[in-house]
Each structure stands twice: as C-alpha cells, then as structure tokens.
Amino acid sequence: MTLFRAIPPFRADVVGSYLRPDYLHEARRQFAAGAIDQAALTAVEDRAITELVARQKAVGLRGVTDGEFRRSWWHLDFMWGLQGVEKALLERGYRFAEMETRPETARLTGEIGGSGHPFLQHFAFLQSLAGADAVPRLTVPAPAQFFKELHRPENLASTQAIYPDRQALIDAIAAAYRTFIAELYAQGCRNLQLDDCTWGMMVDPRYNNAGIAAANVSQADGCCSHGEATVISDSVEALALELLQVNNKAIEGAPADLVITTHVCRGNYRSTWAAQGGYGPIAPFLFGKENVSAYYLEFDTDRAGDFSPLAEVSGDKLVVLGLLSSKVGELEDKQAIIGRIREATLYLPLERLCLSTQCGFASTEEGNALTEAQQWAKIEHIVEIAREVWGDAP
Template sequence: MTTAPSSRLPFRADVVGSYLRPAYLHEARARFANGEISAEALTAAEDKAITELVAQQKNVGLQVITDGEFRRSWWHLDFMWALNGVEKADVSKGYVFEGEETRAETARLSGKISGDNHAFIEHFKFLLQFAEPGITPRLTVPSPAQFLAELQRPENKPATDAIYPSEQALLDDIAAAYRTFIAELYAAGCRNLQLDDCTWGMLVDPKFAGAGGADTPNSTASCGCGQHGSTPAVSGKVQTLAELYLSVNNAAIEGAPEDMVLTTHVCRGNYHSSWAASGGYQPVADVLFGRENVAAYYLEFDTERSGDFSPLAKVSGDKQVVLGLVSSKFGELEDKQAVIARIKEATQYLPLERLCLSTQCGFASTEEGNIITEAQQWAKIALIKEIADEVWA
C-alpha cells in the first residue's frame, strides 16, 4: 500500500535538499576553477547532472524535487555571494567541525545589501521545467539569520560595521533584500522555499552559548553560523540572540504570498559526515517553535546530540514538523521498526497528521559531500518512502 499524494507541503516522505554530486560534475568544477573549460561548459555539466537527479527523485517516488544544490559549492555562501553588496573573501581558518576543517572562505560586505536580480532565480527556472502534477520544485537558501551571523563573524565584523554603523539598519536591509528575492522568486513560479538555519543549532550547544566554558578548543567550530568565537556567542545571552534571529527571519518573510509555503531546516552542522554542535531544542523552543512564522520545521533527530522530542510541544498553531530520523552522514541503513517507534514516540507531543519524515540534513551541504555512496543515498530515501507509506497509509 502507498500513501495517497498529499497536496500540503511538506510531504510525508521528504528531503532536506542537497545530494551527492556525480563524479563528472566534480571534474567539471575543478576544470573550470583551473581555467580549462568555459562557464558555458560548466553550466552544461550542471544542467545534465540536475536533469538526471530530478529523474532519480521522481523514480524513487518523491513528491518534491530540488536541483541538489549542484550549482553551489556551499549550502549558504553561494547565495550570500550573489546578493548585491556582498563579496567572496578568504579567511585564515575554515569552519571547524568534529575532526574536520572546511575550506577557509566567507561572505563579506562590500557595500549596501540588496536582493534584486539574484542568480538563484535563474537556477530555479531551470528546475521549474520538471514540475508536473503531484511534483513540487523546491528551492533551498540560507536563512536571514544565517546571513546576519556570517556578517558578524570576527573576521567580517569590521567591514559590516563600516557599512552599517547601526545594527537596525543592517537588519532592515537584510530583511528587505530577502523580501525582494522572495518576490522575484515567486514571480518566477516558486511555491516552496526552505530557509536553512544552523544558528539555532549552535545556540543550544553549551560550548557555543557560553554555559560550561566557551573558550574551548572547539569554540570556533561552525556549520556556517558565524557566531562562534565572537563576543555575543560566548556571553551566554542565548535569549538575546534568539530574539535577534527571530526578528530578522520574520521580517524577511513578512508579506510573502500566502500560497508560497515557507519552511525552515534547523541543523547542528553537516560537513563530510561530521558535525559541529550538540544539544536539545529546549533552550530555543519557545522562540523558534512558538514564534517563527514558517509553515514547518525540518528538524535533526538522528542521534542523541539532538535531545528528546519534548520541545515539540512548543510548536504553535498547525505548523508541521519533519522528523530527521534517518542519517545522511553514514551509509548504514537504519532499522525500519526503530524509526517507526521513534515516530510513535514523537506523537506524544504532536499528532501524527502534523508529522513527516526525512533525513536529518542533506547529503552534501558542501560540494565535498558526506562519506556515503550514491547507492546508499538512494537506499536511505527509499527507506523513508517505505516507512512513510506504512505509517501514514
């Protein structure tokens, strides 16, 4: 038996968005970086890879399709670089994960921020051609709070303060840039936008939030949050930062069309099968689950690092929660009955009809990808679909 297609996003069997890049796309990107092929040749390789990816997503029975973030190097920085007033910059140290360090790049201000004519609009238009009845194209972008946090990194703050001496002016321009982008994206045909946000995942970790000693060797660890090692992050003022992130996120999506489904994905870091933070959602649950104006939350719940399900009681209204119970970090397939049991456990706090299932994060938040094979990636998604068909039949 299979579940009847749901017209409401998110779907019972869902995905976070990013997929492993095929080998020929890695090769094309490397050759382009070395000046061996043209931008047009790289785009052709991306087009081919995305076309093949969409076919695979449809074949496995997903109701949502993404471009796998195949045109990006990072899940967040590429979007920021394409905003007006933002430039790509090198830094002395990459984001530090558990036993891993990323490339040392960031997004830094070069002028006032605006969001018109963003390159991702054309990226979405390419994906839109594959839409059909029962298949929804989705775009994923970093949240406004994620962008704010990147601009407030110690390496970037001098440039940010030079252009925006007033924090409120900075917040206003970030929100306005996102509203412009959302309006243009909607006009291009998008009806499902996901805001990826690891700022909350960092706030719940004592070593980042300031409880239990922030000056640890890992105090600069990051999934791109940008706050690690800065004064606000180590001060323990979790509530102050939570209110700040909430305000910029809500301001950015204010006035969005009613038929555009806006969701958010909360993560604790996902790079090359490594992670950056630990901690349950309780410290931010009232603010994030109770007051952020999104339709659904994609939440990491694949390990004990994410805490228990009790904070879900704070999810307000009729918002949905997508339980990230299947790991994208390792290839071993989860036990089906164990996942079903955890879904049942979550119904202590939210009714089954408000729950969905996905991986805890994407398979390749950066172009490096997680340490998992493509066959294992698709087996994970097939398992999610199988479980969803059984649980919500």
C-alpha cells in the same frame, strides 16, 4: 481525516542537497583550472540536475530540488549573489568535530540588495523539469544565517562600517530577502526552504552566542550536555530575539500560497558535525514564534535531545522528523524509526509529522562519506517507512 498531503512538506521528504556525480566533480575541477568555460560547466550541471530530478521522482518523492549542484556551499553561494557582498578568504574555516572546512566567507562591501539574484535562473531550470507530478523546492540560507556570517570576527569591521547599528543591519537583510522572495514567487516558486544552523549552534555552550563568533575551543571535547538541561542565558535570549526578528521580517507579507519552511541542524560537513544540545532552550522562540509552515529538524542522534520541545510548536505548523542519518550509508532499522515516530506523537499528532534525513547528503560540494547507491537506498527507505506509517501518502 486523510493523512495524504497535497502541498509541502510531504510525508516522505528531503532536506535538499545530494551527492554530486563524479563527472560533475570533474567538470568543476576543470573549470577551476581554466580548462573549460562557464557555458561548458553549466551544460554539465544541467545534465546532472536533469538526471537527479528524474531519479527523485522515480523513487517516489513529490518535493524535488536541484541538489544544490550549482553551488559549492549550501549557504555562501546565495550570500555571494546578493548586492553589497563579496567572496572573501579567511585564515581558518568553520570548525567541525573532526575537521575544518575551506576558509571562505561572505563579507560586506556596500549596502545589501536582493534583486536579480542568480538563484532565480537556477530555480527556472528546476521548474522546467519538475512537471505536474512534483513540486520544485528552492533551498537558501535563512536570513539569520546571513546575519551571523556577517558577525564572524573577520567580518565584523566591514559589517559595522556599513551598518554600525544592528537594527539597521537586520532591516537591510530582511528587505533584501523580501525582494528576492517577491521575484522568486513571480517566477513561479511555491516552496521555499530557509536553512538555519544558527539555532542548532545556540544550544551548544561551546559557542559564543552573543552574535559575534564561535568560541575557539575543541569541537570534540565532549563538554556539552545532551537533552534539555541547557539553560539559555540573557545574551543568548537577546540573540534569539534578533534572529527571530530578522527571519520573520524577511518573510513578512509573503504570498499565502508560498509554502515557507525552515531546516535546523547542528552542522553537516563530510559526515561530521559541529554542535550538540537539545531544542529545549530555543523552542519557545523557534517553534513558538517563527512564522514558517514547517520545521525540518535533526533527530538522528541524541545530540539533538528528545522530542519534548515539540510541544512548543505553535498553531498548525508541521514537523519533518529527521530520524535517518545522511552522514552514514547504513540503513536504520525500520521498526526503530516507526517507534520513534510514535514517540513523537506524544507531543504532536501524526497528521502534523513527516519523515526525512536529518540534513542533506552534501551540504558542501565535497559531500558526505557514503555512496550514491547508499544515498538512494536511504531515500527509498524513507519512502517505504512513510507509506507504512501514513498509508498511501507521498
């Protein structure tokens, strides 16, 4: 048996987003101020992505992304690119443990469609840089994430005006994603990652998980339990079944050689977090029944609980252990990480495990509180640990 992997996920892997270089931040500021046009901004983005892909390959990564450098948000930019969706402002942003985000959202203006998405061009440029020695990966928000965004209190009236029936909304979202996936595949994509915070929020009792909104409570009051003690309620179970349905319907019929994975965390904004709680309550749904090839899972702190829910991972699906933190620059102890990988093998064999950070380095354009040098040192650390644990596997 070999532990080398020729297809994603790879033993040393990434979630997707990277810190933007200073010159890209400056170009975006100039564009917002009207000092440069879209063509000039795109040229700067092209330069930054070209440099990024070269750096990813140089440190030994086989799965490469564009760092989400053309986006402001990890999720909203994709939603804004769908038909029937507009960019809208709110009174308040998403609430994190120590701060609040920009108050932006995606709101329905008509029926949802997924053809001709701008991300197709984004992927085409990434693909042109990947070459034969790397696999270009596109990251997009999961259908469940879009479903929950449309049920924020400020968006609910617009959503229900167009889709008064929840099942009709689920069907429309899934159909739009299937259209997008088909067009993306035709362009050559063979690795798609669905980023999905809905499951990480669902295990935190401070959130209203009836699919409507987050509870208006402090994100730092410590009221939430760690580990696997949280019990899933009837309303949360109903939501879990809805989210499972929309995600599975969206990827139904996808080509067999398109590797579709998903990433789950508990929030990642400027090195802060939004939720806490172990995977236990949602493991039978997410790990047992979602039809993806692999899970990129947050495990860098005890807010994510222990490894025991991994016993629910069905079939031959893989798990990418997010054991290193993208929120801080300090390097984790190598032997401690190796020890945790060995601990995870109590529930899944080593050949079904890989290694990454718990999330990207810049889920929004602001980025986390570490330097680019620390970011790359962290990735080199992952590659070094992976080689020690899995041999010569990339």
